[in-house]
């Protein structure tokens with residue numbers, strides 16, 4: 001049994017589907033595997049998978065996420081970015097018809113050690129410049145030679161991930177493309193390259209499978225370009241309730257550290273959401289939010305279970321609905337105020353809504 005805290009998450013599946021159709025417009029000839037790892041960035045992995053009926057497959061980070069989807073009846077291809085970490089996990093990957101990404105040479109050793117008749121498709125994930133998980137470009141030929149000898153492996157596609165897709169002007173993007181293209185020229189196979197930033201910036205058009213994440217959830221992957229300008233609709237709405245309206249005097253402080261002082265006699269509201277609910281503690285005074293549909297701002301520090309808001313000029317009373325982000329308040333704007341990215345806010349709040 002879980003304890004529901006006061007903060008409420010609502011998910012607009014029609015907006016999710018709308019955003020998926022935007023992805024299709026960018027890459028009409030590619031298959032799309034929505035990235036639904038980390039509980040679909042906090043949006044609920046299963047409901048997202050079920051509602052994206054036009055998706056060609058899905059991508060998750062870890063094996064357990066993929067097995068969960070299979071056990072809940074998701075039958076489409078599922079790619080697993082971290083692949084398998086040992087022989088037992090390889091066997092589960094095969095048993096559940098998953099498509100693991102191979103990014104380490106020792107994973108090839110495990111593939112070779114396995115005696116199997118059941119076919120397996122894999123991705124060879126190449127380090128073209130991300131420097132995270134990936135086979136070094138120099139090792140790829142050797143990997144393909146080894147893979148060809150493993151009879152149960154049917155398809156070994158090539159996958160890469162951009163380090164700077166959020167900055168289309170960054171020279172490293174072209175360097176990564178050149179590195180990937182050189183490997184592809186020698187090994188003609190299926191490809192998967194683009195995340196949201198790369199899709200929107202048209203960094204790499206010809207690919208079999210694209211891997212959008214954040215744009216599906218209605219947030220912009222490119223700083224300076226709003227989600228609205230990209231015709232992306234917010235999917236998550238994070239709400240709480242006004243639980244106090246305090247009439248404070250000029251000079252009175254608000255919150256831990258007394259970081260904010262009332263410049264005049266004024267109403268300050270208290271909202272029952274805090275960093276325990278995934279609202280960012282680093283959101284400073286002036287971070288936007290909406291009380292009963294009226295835009296206002298945070299004052300003072302975010303507490304564990306509450307935040308304070310400036311209610312000057314706002315028609316507000318206890319019980320009013322407060323939107324922390326959603327249709328009125330952009331999660332991108334809140335993230336930028338808090339010095340982080342929407343990904344973190346969506347994951348943290350979505351995954352801490354129910355305990």
Ligand SMILES: Cc1ncc(COP(=O)(O)O)c(C=O)c1O
Nearest residue numbers: 035161195196197211212213214
């Ligand atoms: C390998 C890989 N591909 C695609 C994505 C999706 O990225 P985005 O959410 O920026 O579209 C991610 C997300 O982190 C990833 O790790």
